[in-house]
Amino acid sequence: MRTVVCVKQVPDSTIVKFDVRTNTLENVHYIMDPIDEISISEAIKIREKNGGEVISITLGPPRAEKVLRSCLKMGVDQAIHLCDEAFDNIDAHSTSSILARQTARLQYDLILCGNQSMDEGNGFVGAGIAEYLNLPLVTAVTRIDVFTDTNTAVVHRRLKGGDREIVETPLPAVFTIDSVLTNPIYPQLRTILTGLRKAITRIDAQSLGVDVRCLEPTLALLNISQPKPRLKKTATIDSSLSPAERMKLIISGGVQQKSSKAIEKLPSAAAADIIQFLIDNGIISKER
Amino acid sequence: MAMAEGERTVSQKTDYPRPQQKNDGMGVWFFVEHKDNKVDEDCLKLAAEGRNLADKLGGETTAVIIGNQVECLAEHLGPYGTDRALVVEGPHLEAYTSEGYVDVLAQLVGSESPSIILLGATTVGNDLAPRLAARLKAPLVAHYIEIEVDKERKLTARRAIHGGNAQATVVPLKKPLIATIDTQLLSGQKAKVPRNTHIVGARVRIDPKTSATKVIDYLRADPCAVCVSEAEIVIGVGKGLGCVENLDAVEELARVLGASIGGSRRATDEHWITDERRIGLTGKTISPRLYLICGISGAFHHTLSIKDAKLKVVVNKDAHAPIARMADLLVVGDMQEIIPELTKQLREMHKPTA
């Protein structure tokens, strides 16, 4: 069983901040996307059970090599770094076409991607690879069972509210891993040390045979800015608000405001208010 | 269902007219999710958003309805200004399958040139949208916050990146723009001018080979037992619970609401709830539709992980607890009194009326 895992280096989004003064991201600390770490763990578990190999691939600038080193320390057999200045600032379609092109040069039974990356969160690359390689795709996977005798896999797919759909698919296939699948591995010291010594293969656009002029972008990034909520279509200023609150609403451009209703009533009246609030917001309905 | 040359014909209808040229390329499509022969409530919001965008673009809105005997659903969309419904029917389209549905959608798009295709950022939408984008080599904007249309009818879309710490503004360079949105962001206002939604039965071909994956089973979760990070409704308890005996009342409410119980570190430290149910920096991150927060003060270690909860209802004795600032509804009072009362009233509400 040969599993290819796509891994991505991302700024740790739990600490990154957008600085309005400098108009840039501050506190950028690069890590391996936690979702990809889960995929690697899963791939290694599959190898433990079925034998075979785990290959990790990343597309990114020279600094991204660090995530491949982490993969090797986790026990990955091979690490491939797709690295070329021409790959800077390409869109998700191009990213997946290049990853697919490299994958096609390998032998593989299974391709794992994250369901959604930590930085961009497009949830696209897995689908893109499946499309380029014309493979079956299952998204939001929370469990994988591989059957080498029939060359199939049975996976669980995450649905709303904890429900699962169980899907059978022939291999090779692409699975995108959901973050609820947390099953970390703890590599032994020997694995870590071996991983430190292993070579990382670096491949540029030319040797991959990618003509970067042919990468047609579908999206252009205009800018990155401070997060701003959706504008409310009808910015009606509620006359029951205090002047200060009305000012706040105007300054925020009528942005979707928390209604921030506060109630202090006897328990029965308070409970009735909560229930009405839940009905108004479609959480519960009167009929059942 | 007739099988000819390895192809199946979906829908018995043959009247699939070529698109009228007048609004060609300015249309806004939206994908209709439905269940038990009812349009999903959230989808009506999508219809309204589609109308809103189409008005700015000067185009029509088209609902795409795929399923078995679903034509009747179109009538609910008129009040939201939907001009047209493209309906694809067939018994094998009864349940959503990603390969089947993406095939149908891609063919529908292939024959016209919509400007935008909207999908809800739901289990289905999140599965379908990237596939459709990949198939059509079209731009995808996942979880958009807003799509803006300028005077020249050029589109830009805003979306959160880096876990909500920044936002990107992007410009689609191709058509159609495939976009998903969390429908909770939408207000779902009815159109000023309701439409008589014109129904078009569409014919598409499905290659049976395309369905490589097969759904073999479905596991239904118990909403009270499910992990807090997956639950749709979460009740959080903190130090304000007071003692473990008081948990009984919370559990009762959880059963009535179909909620999963989680809590603050104080609640786990006291062993009122198990560690897997801790919410916060050293626990789980949650994104339920409703988070009912009882007796939790709102330390940032906790609130960090509840940002994605759509609706936050706070019950706290202290109107000035930090958590109050995050509340959509703040109820100042004693949780020990309010929780049983809530349970009682919910039970009465759902009692079969004699």
Ligand SMILES: Cc1cc2nc3c(=O)[nH]c(=O)nc-3n(C[C@H](O)[C@H](O)[C@H](O)COP(=O)(O)OP(=O)(O)OC[C@H]3O[C@@H](n4cnc5c(N)ncnc54)[C@H](O)[C@@H]3O)c2cc1C
């Ligand atoms: C490194 C580190 C990691 C941490 N990780 C986490 C984490 O992952 N998750 C987490 O939650 N905390 C975490 N903490 C702890 C956190 O800082 C707070 O101490 C904790 O969240 C407080 O819990 P609480 O709100 O339940 O208790 P308190 O702060 O004591 O608040 C109790 C609240 O209940 C209200 N109250 C009391 N009685 C009633 C009543 N009868 N009815 C209604 N309201 C009532 C009070 O007004 C008060 O607001 C962490 C701390 C550290 C240092």
Ligand SMILES: Nc1ncnc2c1ncn2[C@@H]1O[C@H](COP(=O)(O)O)[C@@H](O)[C@H]1O
């Ligand atoms: N540059 C990249 N290199 C390798 N894998 C990537 C890259 N970008 C995205 N991926 C994979 O695709 C997944 C989804 O990414 P995204 O489409 O950005 O949400 C990630 O979790 C990775 O597994």
